Amino acid sequence: MRRTRAEKLFNVFNISFLGLTAFICLVPLLNTLAISLSDTLPVNRNQVTLWPVEINLKAYSFLLNNDRFWRAALVSIYRVLLGSLINMVLIVLCAYPLSKEPGKFQFRSLYSWLFVVTMLLNGGLIPTFMLVSGLGLLDTIWSLVLPGAVNVFNMVLMLNFFRGIPAELEEAATIDGAGHFRILWQIYIPCALPAIATVLLLSVVGHWNAWFDGIIYSNKLESYPLQSYLQTIIVGLQMMNNEMSVERYALFSQLNERSIRSAQIIIAMLPVAMVYPFLQRYFVTGIVVGSVKQ
Amino acid sequence: MKKKTTLRRLKREYPLHLMVLPALLMIIIFNYIPMAGVKIAFEKFIPAKGFWGAQRFIGLDNFRFVLSLPTTRIVLRNTVLIAASKIILGLAVPILFALLLNELRSLRYRRALQTIVYFPNFLSWVIMAGILMDMLSPQYGLVNEVIKACGGKPIFFLGDPRWFPSTMVITDVWKNFGFKSVIYIAAMTSIDPGLYEAAAIDGAGKLRQTWHVTLPGIRMIVILMTVLSLGDVLNAGFDQVFNLINPRVYDTGDIIDTLVYRMGLIDAQFGPATAVGLFKSLVSFVLIASSYFVANKWFAYRIF
Numbered sequence: 343m344r345r346t347r348a349e350k351l352f353n354v355f356n357i358s359f360l361g362l363t364a365f366i367c368l369v370p371l372l373n374t375l376a377i378s379l380s381d382t383l384p385v386n387r388n389q390v391t392l393w394p395v396e397i398n399l400k401a402y403s404f405l406l407n408n409d410r411f412w413r414a415a416l417v418s419i420y421r422v423l424l425g426s427l428i429n430m431v432l433i434v435l436c437a438y439p440l441s442k443e444p445g446k447f448q449f450r451s452l453y454s455w456l457f458v459v460t461m462l463l464n465g466g467l468i469p470t471f472m473l474v475s476g477l478g479l480l481d482t483i484w485s486l487v488l489p490g491a492v493n494v495f496n497m498v499l500m501l502n503f504f505r506g507i508p509a510e511l512e513e514a515a516t517i518d519g520a521g522h523f524r525i526l527w528q529i530y531i532p533c534a535l536p537a538i539a540t541v542l543l544l545s546v547v548g549h550w551n552a553w554f555d556g557i558i559y560s561n562k563l564e565s566y567p568l569q570s571y572l573q574t575i576i577v578g579l580q581m582m583n584n585e586m587s588v589e590r591y592a593l594f595s596q597l598n599e600r601s602i603r604s605a606q607i608i609i610a611m612l613p614v615a616m617v618y619p620f621l622q623r624y625f626v627t628g629i630v631v632g633s634v635k636q
Numbered sequence: 637m638k639k640k641t642t643l644r645r646l647k648r649e650y651p652l653h654l655m656v657l658p659a660l661l662m663i664i665i666f667n668y669i670p671m672a673g674v675k676i677a678f679e680k681f682i683p684a685k686g687f688w689g690a691q692r693f694i695g696l697d698n699f700r701f702v703l704s705l706p707t708t709r710i711v712l713r714n715t716v717l718i719a720a721s722k723i724i725l726g727l728a729v730p731i732l733f734a735l736l737l738n739e740l741r742s743l744r745y746r747r748a749l750q751t752i753v754y755f756p757n758f759l760s761w762v763i764m765a766g767i768l769m770d771m772l773s774p775q776y777g778l779v780n781e782v783i784k785a786c787g788g789k790p791i792f793f794l795g796d797p798r799w800f801p802s803t804m805v806i807t808d809v810w811k812n813f814g815f816k817s818v819i820y821i822a823a824m825t826s827i828d829p830g831l832y833e834a835a836a837i838d839g840a841g842k843l844r845q846t847w848h849v850t851l852p853g854i855r856m857i858v859i860l861m862t863v864l865s866l867g868d869v870l871n872a873g874f875d876q877v878f879n880l881i882n883p884r885v886y887d888t889g890d891i892i893d894t895l896v897y898r899m900g901l902i903d904a905q906f907g908p909a910t911a912v913g914l915f916k917s918l919v920s921f922v923l924i925a926s927s928y929f930v931a932n933k934w935f936a937y938r939i940f
Contacts, residue, residue: 349842356739363733364752367814370767371755373778377770388776436659439652447652448645456660460667462924466913468900469673472687473666491662522651551760554875558901569762573879576766600770607766614758621758622751625818 378604414571441504503537734820753814765879867924
């Protein structure tokens with residue numbers, strides 16, 4: 343197809359403009375990475391932009407010896423494993439009956455509404471906090487995994503995918519004498535793997551990134567997950583105990599605070615970066631409904 | 637007779653009920669029981685007496701108290717201002733990005749761009765705040781270094797009340813525009829290519845094809861997203877603002893959610909804090925419910 347000069351000009355502009363946009367998205371990450379890998383002096387002199395100067399791993403090796411950081415990371419890992427498992431079991435189990443037509447499942451609409459309402463209304467911060475505290479969950483892992491155990495949005499995603507699974511498969515299985523649990527396990531779950539992968543990855547990333555619950559439901563620093571821990575030491579307004587600042591002063595002499603902060607940020611985003619390629623592959627296919635072949 | 641069939645159905649469908657049960661229990665405990673907790677908004681709540689203790693009912697006094705605070709009006713204004721700007725730019729920028737992306741012919745370049753711009757969406761605001769506080773610092777931040785290099789004066793984006801709200805809006809758009817464009821890109825790829833061919837045969841250039849084919853093709857989804865975003869008018873973005881705010885910028889940056897947090901969990905004023913929270917929930921509920929109603933009526937949109 344022939345293209346006019348204006349179109350060619352636009353094309354050049356478009357390619358460079360979008361390239362610049364993507365570059366702007368990337369710069370902060372590159373800058374952080376470069377600072378975390380650079381030596382104290384260049385960082386203090388402000389010579390580091392996108393590429394590390396006098397590369398070293400001092401900041402990372404300092405973190406390696408920081409017990410608090412790793413304890414928080416362990417809490418996060420534990421929370422991701424337990425929390426995602428609970429999320430998946432509840433969502434898959436519940437999405438199956440709700441994907442049925444009302445004719446096949448009485449009260450389906452009633453149940454659905456009970457779930458949808460929670461997307462629109464909530465008790466708010468204070469009553470929820472009082473409930474979790476009243477149940478004696480403060481400072482336990484359960485305060486981090488139970489209150490958000492059912493993500494209704496993800497459940498809707500799953501149930502819409504389940505709807506796309508041909509009814510013939512289920513009818514055939516029913517004739518062969520399979521019950522609902524067996525149909526879910528042997529037909530729905532294998533058919534819905536892209537949706538399950540999507541929801542699982544969303545749940546993993548969600549648990550890894552959650553920080554506010556850790557701050558309000560934990561009194562002891564030991565029960566803080568990584569993001570809550572970083573929130574308090576990097577961006578938080580609340581002053582931490584003196585111990586922490588003594589430790590921080592001790593390292594001012596040899597290490598740059600900016601490098602350590604950046605190294606913490608990089609480590610905290612590492613798991614997300616690792617699952618991201620899979621997430622990106624699935625979130626479009628997972629969200630597009632009814633891709634099952636007959 | 638009717639009762640008998642209900643019973644029979646229950647018996648036959650009990651595995652389905654069993655499957656719903658665990659999730660149902662969780663939302664009853666963690667979503668519905670706290671809703672009863674809004675009674676605190678109407679009480680002179682004293683935590684020592686306990687939730688079920690003999691609290692004194694004071695009607696709307698908590699609401700009156702909050703309304704009498706001079707900060708309330710400021711906070712409400714900040715919230716609506718920041719949220720409305722985010723809604724407008726949060727719609728316009730992703731659509732524009734999707735339109736431009738749609739004009740690219742190199743699929744590989746396109747995919748690379750998408751991979752990069754979707755990523756910030758998956759990072760938490762804690763991490764983003766850590767990065768931004770460094771980048772936007774007036775002493776050593778990269779952004780201010782660029783401004784200085786261009787001959788400008790460094791700007792204290794996060795500490796200057798005049799700059800704080802726009803910084804919130806721009807950084808929010810920056811973090812989310814890529815991912816928000818997914819839905820428009822999906823809508824554009826589902827446009828029948830035959831329409832473009834027909835337009836080209838009729839002599840339409842690229843620009844006119846965009847105007848007459850692409851835009852009408854995504855019109856429905858654009859209107860739908862606009863309607864649905866109205867529910868966010870009081871959502872200025874707690875995660876972001878909480879992590880970036882500091883007392884210096886309370887005048888222009890303090891929002892309803894940060895106020896509720898400070899009142900309730902820092903100052904332990906449970907009654908007034910719950911009252912503010914309840915006010916926000918109710919307004920949001922009305923907005924969301926009516927936008928869903930419109931979306932359902934006009935576009936046959938259903939969540940289930």
